[in-house]
Amino acid sequence: MRASIRTKIQQLLRYIFVGGLSLFPLILVLIVVNFIKDLGVSAYSSLHEYTDSFGVTIALMVAVIAVFALLGYSIEKYGRSMFISIIDSLFERIPAIRSVYSVSKKLATMLSGGEDGGRKEVVLVEYPKDDVWVPAYLLNRQGNICVLFIPTSPNPTSGYTVIVDEKRTIKTTLTLQEASSFIISMGADFPKKEEIAEKINGR
Numbered sequence: 001m002r003a004s005i006r007t008k009i010q011q012l013l014r015y016i017f018v019g020g021l022s023l024f025p026l027i028l029v030l031i032v033v034n035f036i037k038d039l040g041v042s043a044y045s046s047l048h049e050y051t052d053s054f055g056v057t058i059a060l061m062v063a064v065i066a067v068f069a070l071l072g073y074s075i076e077k078y079g080r081s082m083f084i085s086i087i088d089s090l091f092e093r094i095p096a097i098r099s100v101y102s103v104s105k106k107l108a109t110m111l112s113g114g115e116d117g118g119r120k121e122v123v124l125v126e127y128p129k130d131d132v133w134v135p136a137y138l139l140n141r142q143g144n145i146c147v148l149f150i151p152t153s154p155n156p157t158s159g160y161t162v163i164v165d166e167k168r169t170i171k172t173t174l175t176l177q178e179a180s181s182f183i184i185s186m187g188a189d190f191p192k193k194e195e196i197a198e199k200i201n202g203r
Contacts, residue, residue, distance in 0.1 A: 028154075040061075043061065043064075044057060044061060047060055047061065071084065120137055120138065120139075120176045121137075121138040121171070122135055122136070122137060122138070122172050122174040122175070122176065122178075122179045123135070123136055123138050123146075123148065123169040123170060123171055123172060124136070124169065124170040124172060124196065124199070124200065125148055125150065125162075125164060125168060125169050125170075126168060127150055127160075127162070133170070133200055134150055135150075135151075135172075135174065135179045135182060135183065136148040136149060136150045136151075136162075136169075137149045137151070137176065137179070138169075139161075141166075144165055144166045144167070145163060145164075145165065145166070146163070146164055146165070146166050146169060147161065147162075147163055148161070148162050148163075148164060148169070149161050150162060151179075151180075151183050152183070153183050153184070153186045153187075154183065154184050154185070154186055155184075156179075156180045156183040156184060170199050170200065170203065172192070172195065172196060172199070173192065173195065174191065174192055174196075178191040178192065
């Protein structure tokens with residue numbers, strides 16, 4: 001009797017787990033939408049306190065969105081923005097924040113695929129132990145020594161920075177976007193799986 005009850009409880013827990021996983025994409029979208037909504041409401045409230053006018057507040061928010069869109073267009077079209085260049089030049093002259101701003105800019109460029117970010121090399125490396133392969137971004141190289149960033153699922157912006165010998169890595173043709181999709185989906189989206197399987201098996 002107890003064994004039967006235990007089995008039914010295990011089945012119920014398994015059903016709950018599978019059901020939860022099936023709704024994970026929807027939950028993730030709702031979390032992102034809710035975050036954007038909260039951000040918009042917070043921005044509106046802050047602006048409205050200063051303007052005390054619905055029309056002026058909406059106009060300012062539309063103007064800010066238009067500026068973001070214009071910056072994105074100029075960067076996509078011409079590879080740079082005069083406004084961003086001025087900010088870069090200003091911040092690089094301030095010793096207290098120069099190093100932090102420089103590192104933040106490089107990370108943002110890499111993760112957004114801007115400049116050479118779209119061509120950032122993605123490799124496979126054994127981590128955290130041998131025979132366990134994970135995708136990693138090759139950030140820097142000195143001879144045969146590689147500096148890698150190993151992202152964690154489902155958030156590719158967090159992870160570990162490691163230094164390894166190049167011979168301990170496997171080169172791939174994965175793009176930054178493909179590797180990020182693999183990490184965010186926790187492996188559900190597996191681009192170029194035939195190539196990766198062949199390289200790991202032939203290692």
